[in-house]
Amino acid sequence: MVPASYYLILSVVLFVLGALGVLLRRNALVVFMSLEMMFNASNLAFITFARMYNALSAQVVVFFVMTVAAAEVAIGLALMVEIFRSKRSVDIDQMNTLKG
Amino acid sequence: MIIVFFVLAFVAVGCAISMLITRNAIYSALFLVLNFATVAILYLILGAPFIALSQITVYAGSVIVLFLFVVMLLGAERLPGGEPLRWQRFIAMALGLVLAVNLGLAITQQAGDLGMLAAPEKGFGAPVEVGRVLFSQYVLPVQIVAFILLVAVVGAVVLSRSEEISHRRELYRKPEAKE
Numbered sequence: 001m002v003p004a005s006y007y008l009i010l011s012v013v014l015f016v017l018g019a020l021g022v023l024l025r026r027n028a029l030v031v032f033m034s035l036e037m038m039f040n041a042s043n044l045a046f047i048t049f050a051r052m053y054n055a056l057s058a059q060v061v062v063f064f065v066m067t068v069a070a071a072e073v074a075i076g077l078a079l080m081v082e083i084f085r086s087k088r089s090v091d092i093d094q095m096n097t098l099k100g
Numbered sequence: 101m102i103i104v105f106f107v108l109a110f111v112a113v114g115c116a117i118s119m120l121i122t123r124n125a126i127y128s129a130l131f132l133v134l135n136f137a138t139v140a141i142l143y144l145i146l147g148a149p150f151i152a153l154s155q156i157t158v159y160a161g162s163v164i165v166l167f168l169f170v171v172m173l174l175g176a177e178r179l180p181g182g183e184p185l186r187w188q189r190f191i192a193m194a195l196g197l198v199l200a201v202n203l204g205l206a207i208t209q210q211a212g213d214l215g216m217l218a219a220p221e222k223g224f225g226a227p228v229e230v231g232r233v234l235f236s237q238y239v240l241p242v243q244i245v246a247f248i249l250l251v252a253v254v255g256a257v258v259l260s261r262s263e264e265i266s267h268r269r270e271l272y273r274k275p276e277a278k279e
Binding site for chain 1: 101102105109112113116117119120125128129132135136139142143145146147148150151154155158159162163166167170171173174176179188189192193195196197199200203204207208211212213214215216217218219220221224225229230233234237238241245248249251252253255256259260
C-alpha cells in the first residue's frame, strides 16, 4: 500500500507546476491549461482526504469543483476568442489596455 | 501497488513539466490530457471510481476538446518573438520552490495521520453512494451548480455572438432614427 503523504506530495508538486505555468508562460491559452492543472492537483488532495477520513463529502466537493471548472473554461475561452478578435493575439503581455 | 503509484506519479509530473516547456499550445493540450488520465487512474486506486470516470468525460472529453478547438480556431499554437523578461523566470522558480516547501510543511504538520491507506470498504465511492450524499446532504449546492452552468452557457453564447447581436440591434433601431 502507498502512504497518504505520497499522494499529497504529488498533489503539491502538480499544484506548484501549475502555478509556475501561470507565472512563466505568455500564451494565455497555456495559462488557462495550467489553471486546470492546479484545479486537478487540489482535486487529488481532496480525493486523498476522502480516503484518509472515509468521508464521501470530499468526493462530492470534487464533483462541484469539476463542474465549476468546466463553466469557467467555457466562459474563459469565449473571452479569449473575443480578446483575439480585437487584439489579434493571445499574448498576455499585450493585454494591458486597462493599465493606468 | 507502490510501483504502480511511482510510475503514475512519474508520468503525471513528466506530462506537467513537458506541458510547461513545449512551445506549441497543441502539444500542451495533449500533454494535459495524459496528465488528467493518469490522475484519473490515481482516483480509481484511491477508491473514487465515479469521480475518475467523470474526470475522463468532463476534462478529456469536453474541456480539452474545447481547448483544442480554440487553439486551432485562433491559430495561436506559437507566439512570435522571444521571452522579454528573463529575470522573471528565476523569480518564478524561487517563489514556486518556496510555495512547495510551504505546502509540504503544512501537509506534514497539519494533515493528520499520514500512514498507510487502508483498503476502502466495499462500495466506497460507488456512484450509488456518491449520488446518495449528493442528493440528500448537498441538494442546495447541486441546484446552485446547475444555475452556474446555465449562466455559463448563456454567457458563453452571448460573448461569442456579440457582434452579430449588436449588428441586429442596429438594424432594429434604424427605422426609429429616421422618425
